[in-house]
Amino acid sequence: MAKIFPTLLLGSLGGGAVFLGLNGAFSDDPMLLQRISELEHEVSQKELQLDFLRERRRIARIEVLEQREDAGRPGGMVTRFQFLELDPSGKPYNEGKWYEIDGDLLYIEALVIKFDDSFVESNDLLRGSSLLLFRRLFGEHQNPADGFAIDSVGQFPRAYSPEEGAPPFHRDLWKRFWDYALNPDIVRESGVRAMHGEAPFIKLAPGKTYDVELRTSGGLTIRTQTE
Known part of the structure; x- marks a missing residue:
């Protein structure tokens, strides 16, 4: 299994959007891949909510x-x-x-x-x-x-x-x-x-x-x- 050095950064960008950064090689670890998928979904939902709040x-x-x-x-x-x-x-x-x-x-x-x-x-x-x-x-x-x-x-x-x-x-x-x-x-x-x-x-x-x-x-x- 390839070595990985993940760095996850969850912060406030653009009034509440979430940014995910991953350093190192990708892994086939199912738990890690699932977590990445969950975080990507959270990012998407936050962006939708921000668009919804800003809509005029x-x-x-x-x-x-x-x-x-x-x-x-x-x-x-x-x-x-x-x-x-x-x-x-x-x-x-x-x-x-x-x-x-x-x-x-x-x-x-x-x-x-x-x-x-x-x-x-x-x-x-x-x-x-x-x-x-x-x-x-x-x-x-x-x-x-x-x-x-x-x-x-x-x-x-x-x-x-x-x-x-x-x-x-x-x-x-x-x-x-x-x-x-x-x-x-x-x-x-x-x-x-x-x-x-x-x-x-x-x-x-x-x-x-x-x-x-x-x-x-x-x-x-x-x-x-x-x-």
């Missing part, structure tokens, strides 16, 4: 049509923009709607459902991906209650309504959103990590387009499209 999905787009000064309006300006919800393939559901706000700061209010990390670790696409429902849009000089409504609480989001029908437990989560969110025991039994609202905001600039994205394991991000 575009769910809406904001296009600024016009921005003009108006001394008679709060903030001294008016911004007109279009908000488009996108389907899973990234295409708009419809032509979208145009909105107008005072000033240049736009808030996007949404309800978010985040699942337990164990579903991410097992690459469970159904329960591992965060879900989101857009509630309304409003400007910094506008009362949120007077904002532009998008979807209603209890309504199933269009982005999660495939033709073949949505998973029953997803529909139930949206239908009873606040019942679940305010009852830790029910949330825990459903495999949900958190249910809450969030309202990130972005400064709108004339001629700019913004992508609204949802991370698999987190909430909303807003990114300015590059030229």
